Amino acid sequence: MKSEEGLEKDFLEMAGEIISSDEFIKMKKYKQHIHGNTYDHSVRVAYLCYRHCIKHKSKVNVGELVRGALLHDYFLYDLHGEDSNVSGIVHGYTHPSRALENAIRAYPDLSPTERDAIRRHMFPLTPIPPRTRCGWLVCYYDKIAALEEYFGKNVGRVKKKNCY
Ligand SMILES: [Fe+2]
Ligand SMILES: [Fe+2]
Numbered sequence: 001m002k003s004e005e006g007l008e009k010d011f012l013e014m015a016g017e018i019i020s021s022d023e024f025i026k027m028k029k030y031k032q033h034i035h036g037n038t039y040d041h042s043v044r045v046a047y048l049c050y051r052h053c054i055k056h057k058s059k060v061n062v063g064e065l066v067r068g069a070l071l072h073d074y075f076l077y078d079l080h081g082e083d084s085n086v087s088g089i090v091h092g093y094t095h096p097s098r099a100l101e102n103a104i105r106a107y108p109d110l111s112p113t114e115r116d117a118i119r120r121h122m123f124p125l126t127p128i129p130p131r132t133r134c135g136w137l138v139c140y141y142d143k144i145a146a147l148e149e150y151f152g153k154n155v156g157r158v159k160k161k162n163c164y
Contacts, residue, residue: 001055011050014063018070019043023106030078033149038073041145046070048141049134058133061113065134068117071103071110072096072138096122 002010018024019039027039046069053062075095078084086094100118104110110118117138120130130136 007051007054008047011047011066014050014066015043015046015070018067021106023076023102024070024074026076027073030076031080032073033146035152036149038075041149042070042073044145044148045072045138045141048145049137052137052141058137060133060137064111064113065117065137067107067110068114068134069138069141071107071114072099072118072121072142074099074102074106074118076102092122092125096120096126 012019024039024042027042028037030038032038032041046066049065049069050062052058053060053065073095075091075098077086077098079086079088079091096119100115103118104115113132113134116130116132116135120126120128120135121139121142123129123139130139
C-alpha cells in the first residue's frame with residue numbers, strides 16, 4: 001500500500017485536467033456545507049473514492065470513478081450567493097441534473113457510469129439509487145465529506161502541500 005503522500009500525488013495527476021480547468025476553478029467561489037467550497041468538496045469526495053478503490057482493490061474503473069466524483073456537484077452556481085433564487089430544499093433535488101447537464105456540455109464523452117454517479121449521488125433524498133459501484137461510492141463518500149465539512153474537519157484536505 002502506497003503512503004498517503006503517494007496516493008495524493010497519483011490522485012492529483014489523474015484529476016489534474018479537470019481540477020485545473022477554468023470552469024472547475026470557479027467552484028472555489030461557491031460556498032458548500034458551512035465550511036469550505038464546492039471545489040474543495042468535489043476534490044475531497046473524488047479523493048476519498050480514489051483512496052477507497054486503491055486500498056480495497058475495488059473492481060471499478062478508477063478513471064471513471066474519479067471523473068464522476070469530481071463532477072458530481074458541477075452545478076456551477078452559488079447556492080448561498082446574494083442573487084441565488086434556489087432554496088436549499090429545491091437545490092437538494094435538482095442540482096444532480098444540473099451538474100450532469102454541465103458535465104456533459106464540458107465533457108461530451110462522459111460514460112454511462114460517470115453519468116450514473118453524478119445523477120444519483122443524492123440518493124436517498126432523490127428516490128432512484130445508483131446503478132453502478134462507482135455511483136454507490138460517490139453517493140457514500142459525498143455524505144462522509146459533507147459531514148466532515150459541517151464539522152469543519154479535513155476541509156479541502158487532499159494535499160499536504162499546495163498541490164492544487
Ligand atoms: Fe450534491
Ligand atoms: Fe457533494
